[in-house]
Amino acid sequence: MISVTMTIAGSDSGGGAGIQADLKTFQELKTFGTSSITALTAQNTLGVQDVFPVEASFIVKQINAILEDFDVKAIKTGMLFSSTIIREVSNRLKDTKIPLIIDPVMIAKGGATLLQSDAIDAMIQDLFPIATIITPNIPEAEAISGIAIKSEDDLQLAAQKLLSFGPQVVILKGGHLSDESEAIDRVYFQDGTTLNFTAKRLPTKDTHGTGCTFSAAITAFIARGFSIEDAISEAKKYIHAAISHGLNLGHGHGPTNHFAYNDHVNKEMVSNG
Ligand SMILES: Nc1ncnc2c1ncn2[C@@H]1O[C@H](COP(=O)(O)OP(=O)(O)OP(=O)(O)O)[C@@H](O)[C@H]1O
Numbered sequence: 001m002i003s004v005t006m007t008i009a010g011s012d013s014g015g016g017a018g019i020q021a022d023l024k025t026f027q028e029l030k031t032f033g034t035s036s037i038t039a040l041t042a043q044n045t046l047g048v049q050d051v052f053p054v055e056a057s058f059i060v061k062q063i064n065a066i067l068e069d070f071d072v073k074a075i076k077t078g079m080l081f082s083s084t085i086i087r088e089v090s091n092r093l094k095d096t097k098i099p100l101i102i103d104p105v106m107i108a109k110g111g112a113t114l115l116q117s118d119a120i121d122a123m124i125q126d127l128f129p130i131a132t133i134i135t136p137n138i139p140e141a142e143a144i145s146g147i148a149i150k151s152e153d154d155l156q157l158a159a160q161k162l163l164s165f166g167p168q169v170v171i172l173k174g175g176h177l178s179d180e181s182e183a184i185d186r187v188y189f190q191d192g193t194t195l196n197f198t199a200k201r202l203p204t205k206d207t208h209g210t211g212c213t214f215s216a217a218i219t220a221f222i223a224r225g226f227s228i229e230d231a232i233s234e235a236k237k238y239i240h241a242a243i244s245h246g247l248n249l250g251h252g253h254g255p256t257n258h259f260a261y262n263d264h265v266n267k268e269m270v271s272n273g
């Protein structure tokens with residue numbers, strides 16, 4: 001039977017990030033995607049024009065509607081916007097035993113605020129302790145850990161600080177520290193294990209929604225029963241293919257190509273049904 005996935009995130013009217021990127025990823029990865037929308041954004045590849053948050057109680061109503069009806073196998077969160085939303089969402093999810101992937105979205109590529117600055121504490125106190133995986137990029141890891149990351153040692157320190165907030169796994173994405181020619185994601189587990197997932201850094205401006213897509217792909221693979229390590233490895237292939245086969249849409253930071261994984265990487269999955 002098909003696995004059900006859920007995203008709790010903001011809508012991107014331009015279709016490249018947020019809920020839209022998550023649902024496209026869930027679909028391409030053969031899961032049944034559901035969603036609780038936390039905010040509407042008027043947005044395109046050039047930036048975010050405005051944000052209209054949904055009332056926290058209505059976000060929880062959407063989550064209830066999904067959880068009361070479906071056997072959800074994995075959940076991800078994206079743009080959560082405020083401390084009130086984070087608290088209500090955490091409170092609703094804390095007693096479910098469903099794997100939870102947190103993409104701590106803070107600032108859009110164009111610079112717009114997607115998380116109010118006073119909401120970081122709520123994330124640390126309420127959401128991280130119940131998280132299976134958190135997926136900060138370097139600026140997000142710096143803001144959350146309070147550690148400026150300028151070296152490999154700083155990365156380790158920041159990762160340890162983030163692990164101390166309670167998630168089972170921390171993925172520090174990207175990182176421009178060692179070699180500009182590579183996009184390295186560093187993965188830290190509570191037992192001290194660390195893994196690096198490395199891919200060639202692709203020279204493109206069209207990376208709108210890459211973080212959303214990567215975390216949604218991890219969520220889909222976990223929903224389908226992959227181990228955490230295999231889910232990350234396969235999600236890295238999904239996002240790399242999506243960036244490499246860009247669609248050249250819009251006039252700013254364009255979206256990535258969700259068809260690319262099945263068209264170019266995973267031919268067996270398509271031909272085997
Ligand atoms: N130019 C690139 N070439 C190859 N891989 C990339 C490139 N940019 C990002 N990635 C990969 O995409 C994934 C998402 O990372 P990224 O750092 O873009 O997240 P993010 O900054 O949180 O994204 P977003 O701003 O969309 O939330 C990671 O696996 C990262 O290594």
Ligand SMILES: Cc1ncc(COP(=O)(O)O)c(N)n1
Pocket residue numbers: 009010011012017018019041043078079105107108109110114207208209210211212
């Ligand atoms: C609704 C929403 N969620 C997340 C992002 C982050 O994506 P990016 O950093 O690529 O702009 C976004 N722009 N909009």
